[in-house]
Amino acid sequence: MxxxxxxxxxxxxxxxxxAAAIGGLLPAALPAAVSAQSLSLAVAAPPTSLDxxxxxxxxxxxxxxxxxxxxxxxxxxxxxxxxxxxxxxxxxxxxxxxxxxxxxxxxxxxxxxxxxxxxxxxxxxxxxxxxxxxxxxxxxxxxxxxxxxxxxxxxxxxxxxxxxxxxxxxxxxxxxxxxxxxxxxxxxxxxxxxxGAYRLSSFTPDDRVVMTRNEDYWDEKPDWKQATYRFISNDGVRVAALLSGDVQMIDVVPPADIPRLRSTQGISFAETPSLRAIYLKLDVAHDSSPYITDSGGRKLATNPLRDLRVRQALTMAINRQGIVDRVMQGAALPTGQMMPPGANGYVPDLPPPAYDPNRAKALLTEAGYPDGFNISLLGPNNRYVNDAQIIQAIGQMWQRIGVRTTVDAVPFSVLAQRQARNDMSAMLIGWATSGEPSTALRGVLTTRIPEKGFGTTNFSGYSNKQLDALVEEGLRTADDAKREQIFQQAMRVGMEDVGLVMLHMQKNIWALRGGLTYEARADEYTTVMGVGAAK
Missing domain, CATH: 3.90.76.10 (Dipeptide-binding Protein; Domain 1)
Structure with missing residues (x-):
């Protein structure tokens, strides 16, 4: 086939x-002969390893x-x-x-x-x-x-x-x-x-990778003989590096800076809808969730997140369109599932949860929490577009229904370690699908069964036997149309059970200078191979 x-x-x-010759900061204005051979770009998120x-x-x-x-x-x-x-x-x-x-x-x-x-x-x-x-x-x-x-x-x-x-x-x-x-x-x-197309010259964690073109590469060779791939998590610093000429391309363009960059001569954009969904994980693994207390600061005897009504209240309390409009400046699409519109596995009649704080309060009362509770909302401050601002906004929305929220924004490297040991009660995270739904379902929503490859990043304890069975059925279904229907049903089951609190799909936006071009990628990858030199 x-x-x-x-x-x-x-x-x-x-x-x-x-490496010694190129390990320092590149000058703001590169000589033409060098710029024709070398590229410097900056991305928002550093890797945790080159493995x-x-x-x-x-x-x-x-x-x-x-x-x-x-x-x-x-x-x-x-x-x-x-x-x-x-x-x-x-x-x-x-x-x-x-x-x-x-x-x-x-x-x-x-x-x-x-x-x-x-x-x-x-x-x-x-x-x-x-x-x-x-x-x-x-x-x-x-x-x-x-x-x-x-x-x-x-x-x-x-x-x-x-x-x-x-x-x-x-x-x-x-x-x-x-x-x-x-x-x-x-x-x-x-x-x-x-x-691959490049060979490693040097790696300085959380700072940069310097690479040299593999002249024996089997496929089409990229334009750049040498590239410096920098990690600049701070949005303002990353934009300033582009404007000053320290770098020739950046990813994850901050929405608030887009109008200014569009009006700057010599700056161009590459953009496309993303395959990345941003969502919240809720801890249902612990009998008593570690960062949930009553109004007096005492640990609760039971974990309220195990109650579907509480999970429904938390998702209804979030004004997704408000976050997209005000925090994301329009650079996102509200969602109620993990696949974007038009993608394989997208469920057309599964909209984002309606914003209904009054119903959310009523659900909390039905669940036995008329006075709400205290919770800590964990999230990164250097991984996703406006991630720290998003959890701040959600914290304020939860406060309005009586869920008093402490926002804990940390570097992604810290968050990844805490996720792996489920050291959280609620956490913002993202998942980029591969263009079809099984990876999202298997990785995030199925019961964590490592020997089956299920729930490999599901550290929150969520488990739904009906969803698991549907995913297993889909994985052994050869007919493409039937398999998609099965995965759609599995997604519906997980979303209606609030296995995750879905927020939005990001838009991928890059900014370039000097006449460079970039083939915008739905998977949000930033690669030297995709950057075209000015003609």
Whole structure:
């Protein structure tokens, strides 16, 4: 079957000889000869590691895109296309065959073969201390066959139609680094051997990655011989870096700065609707949630978030359109589900929850909380567009129904650690889908069953047996239309049960200077390969 479209924290540095020459700040105005070869850009969110299997996180994935490839790639609008595999087909109900691209070399000169794929699949489930495992994408594979070095067959326990989508999420490493290679060896550069368009020159955590073009890259070579990929979480500093010429491109353009940038000569934009949903997780795992107390500050004997009426009250108390209009400056779309309009798995008659604070108060009273309660709302202050402002706004809205809210905005690196140990009562987070709904359902809404690849980032304790059963049914349904209907039903079940408090879908906006162009991506990835030099 041909590809079908559907839709540590440790300070470390790896430096190649060229790193010293380019490790400092780039000057505001680059000489023309240099600018024709070099690119400097800034993104809002730093990766937590350069290990491509450590954390299912967009900043990590878009960094890995530069150094590694996957068997199946995807277009800017999230449609599947060949990557390291030229084609794939279902041989029978329990076998997928992938034909691997010949002539591909790793950055150390070794040839890419099926042996590298097998090493990768063995490593993924065993990455030590992974805060978000990629095993969600490998659990269906129960065995492999290698008829020849450039053919690999994946064996499954039953019909599994989503194998190409899963293989779109796994970066292939060299068998030479081994299946037991430590995450630290990717961060220090020792194991960073890939087939990607760039090679690592240096990595300074929370500051920058410097990369050099792989002149032996198998696909179309990018325009830039050298690139500095900076991490600037502060919106104002990131915009100032663009305006001063320190960088030539930024992502996550702050909505409040868009009018000023549009009126600035030499600044252009690239934008597209996002696949990222922003939502709240609610703790239902603890008998007594750690950051919920009564009006006197005493721990409650029972966890109110386990009561559907309380969860309904919290979601009804949020004015989503108000957040989109006033906090996001229109750069978002209110949502009541995890898929954007028009995408595979979108449920047309599942609108955003209506804003109804009076009904929310009544529900709290019905649930036995007429005087409300105290809660802490955790969220990042450097990951999503206006994330800290969003939780501030929600805190104020919850206050109006008697849920007295303390807002706790922290760096995303801290939030990720707290999420992994479920150290929260309510938390703002985001999820970018791969263009179809199974990854969101499996990753966030299914019961956490690691050995099945279910609930890999569901640390809040949410569990719904009906939803789990529907997802399992969808995963073994070969008919595309029927599978979509099943996943739509699963999404409806999870949303009506308020498994998550959905907020909005982001819009992806980049700003560039100097006549550069960028192919805006629905997955919000910012890649050097997508930046075109001025003509």
């Amino acid at each position: 041909k590809p079908t479209a559907p839709h540590a924290r440790r300070r470390a540095r790896f430096a190649a000889p060229v 491509p299997h450590y954390h299912t996180l967009s900043p990590n994935n878009m960094m890995a895109e530069h150094f590694f490839d996957k068997l199946v790639s995807r277009t800017a609008q999230a449609q599947l296309k060949p990557g390291l595999a030229e084609s794939w087909r279902m041989v029978d109900d329990t076998t997928w065959e992938f034909k691997l691209r010949k002539g591909v070399k790793f950055s150390d000169g070794s040839e890419f073969t099926a042996e590298d794929v097998i090493t990768t699949l063995k490593r993924v489930p065993n990455v030590v201390n992974s805060p978000g495992s990629f095993s969600i994408y490998t659990r269906a594979v129960i065995g492999t066959e290698v008829p020849d070095p450039h053919t690999i067959r994946f064996k499954t326990s039953g019909v599994y139609p989503l194998m190409p989508y899963d293989m779109n999420n796994i970066f292939i490493i060299s068998h030479k680094v081994g299946e037991n290679v430590a995450t630290a060896d990717f961060n220090n550069g020792k194991a960073l051997i890939g087939t």
